[in-house]
Amino acid sequence: DGGITQSPKYLFRKEGQNVTLSCEQNLNHDAMYWYRQDPGQGLRLIYYSQIVNDFQKGDIAEGYSVSREKKESFPLTVTSAQKNPTAFYLCASSTLLLAGAPGELFFGEGSRLTVL
Amino acid sequence: KQEVTQIPAALSVPEGENLVLNCSFTDSAIYNLQWFRQDPGKGLTSLLLIQSSQREQTSGRLNASLDKSSGRSTLYIAASQPGDSATYLCAVGSTYGGATNKLIFGTGTLLAVQP
Numbered sequence: 001d002g003g004i005t006q007s008p009k010y011l012f013r014k015e016g017q018n019v020t021l022s023c024e025q026n027l028n029h030d031a032m033y034w035y036r037q038d039p040g041q042g043l044r045l046i047y048y049s050q051i052v053n054d055f056q057k058g059d060i061a062e063g064y065s066v067s068r069e070k071k072e073s074f075p076l077t078v079t080s081a082q083k084n085p086t087a088f089y090l091c092a093s094s095t096l097l098l099a100g101a102p103g104e105l106f107f108g109e110g111s112r113l114t115v116l
Numbered sequence: 117k118q119e120v121t122q123i124p125a126a127l128s129v130p131e132g133e134n135l136v137l138n139c140s141f142t143d144s145a146i147y148n149l150q151w152f153r154q155d156p157g158k159g160l161t162s163l164l165l166i167q168s169s170q171r172e173q174t175s176g177r178l179n180a181s182l183d184k185s186s187g188r189s190t191l192y193i194a195a196s197q198p199g200d201s202a203t204y205l206c207a208v209g210s211t212y213g214g215a216t217n218k219l220i221f222g223t224g225t226l227l228a229v230q231p
Contacts, residue, residue, distance in 0.1 A: 097147070
């Protein structure tokens with residue numbers, strides 16, 4: 001079935017450790033996105049990528065890094081520089097409309113990161 | 117700066133009732149608006165996408181309308197069922213400030229449909 005797969009679903013990290021969240025899509029979408037969701041707040045964009053080997057910072061990129069070596073994959077690394085990493089992380093993908101605007105967004109099931 | 121507001125934050129209705137969820141945005145220069153559903157601990161599921169040139173979209177018991185001039189969208193759910201209980205989020209694709217590559221999300225409306 002076509003869709004977006006995120007792993008792991010739950011992840012625990014000790015302070016000072018880097019962790020990487022996986023996101024894979026088989027929808028043949030050009031664009032991929034990482035969002036962070038905290039209670040009582042809307043989704044906030046961390047990074048996005050419209051093409052392989054290129055990505056852009058979103059609103060809260062500090063303490064995070066990404067790569068886009070393949071069209072299907074967009075992993076997110078939460079580094080030790082992220083001061084408050086405990087959150088629910090959501091990966092999404094979409095086609096691109098004219099002028100680079102995203103079409104309909106499709107989301108994965110999310111990864112919940114807890115810092116111990 | 118584009119801001120998206122959803123009121124109320126929570127809503128409880130008896131089963132079978134028709135209901136309307138509201139989404140407001142401050143900048144009318146949008147290219148699309150999308151409604152999502154989120155179940156607890158899960159990702160978002162796309163419900164309806166309305167392009168800026170459209171006035172409404174329908175899917176089954178759901179109908180979404182868009183009025184750019186007033187900065188409003190509504191999601192109408194007919195004959196609500198307990199399975200409709202979830203958080204409903206709207207997201208606006210905005211060209212504000214030249215940033216066309218992201219959506220601005222509201223904080224959602226938590227809907228509970230009582231059997």
